[in-house]
Amino acid sequence: MEVMARAKYVRRAPRKARLVADQVRGLRVSEALAQLEFSPKHAARDVAKAIKSAAANAEHNHNLERDELWLVQILVDEGPTIKRIRPVSRGMAHQYFHRTCHITAIVEDRPEVAPARPARRRAAARRASSPEATEAPPAADETNAEEATVGASASPATEGES
Numbered sequence: 001m002e003v004m005a006r007a008k009y010v011r012r013a014p015r016k017a018r019l020v021a022d023q024v025r026g027l028r029v030s031e032a033l034a035q036l037e038f039s040p041k042h043a044a045r046d047v048a049k050a051i052k053s054a055a056a057n058a059e060h061n062h063n064l065e066r067d068e069l070w071l072v073q074i075l076v077d078e079g080p081t082i083k084r085i086r087p088v089s090r091g092m093a094h095q096y097f098h099r100t101c102h103i104t105a106i107v108e109d110r111p112e113v114a115p116a117r118p119a120r121r122r123a124a125a126r127r128a129s130s131p132e133a134t135e136a137p138p139a140a141d142e143t144n145a146e147e148a149t150v151g152a153s154a155s156p157a158t159e160g161e162s
Helices: 014-024 029-037 043-062 122-129 131-153 156-161
Strands: 002-010 069-078 082-087 093-098 101-109
Touching: 002 043, 014 029, 014 043, 014 069, 014 101, 029 043, 029 069, 043 069, 043 101
Parallel strands: none
Antiparallel strands: 002 101, 069 101, 082 093
């Protein structure tokens, strides 16, 4: 079941918050929070707050286990821009902007399942180094040697020359 939480009007530029959100998308909630805790970016605190809120919603409202929650999607949308004016020399004014963003975190419960690992290529090399595998190639070489001798005696080129 997917559970959502939204942090609106966060006083952080959406471009900076997206950098942090991209790092934790698709991780477990516990891993994402651990990574955000040690991130040097200031937006990590705001993104972590939205993720914690989504996890708390899942626990409280839907009785889901926090250990089984995964961060399925995290969106950072642009909010309203607050415009301010700063007076400068010669009676002029420069405009500057305080950008805001809306952070949406969506978590989903996935029960703990042992991951099925794909077959490794090194397994073939291990089978080749076993004693059973070393016996097979010489037998194949013997049959190739017999075919070569039979092929040489019955080849049409040798019959035509004799």
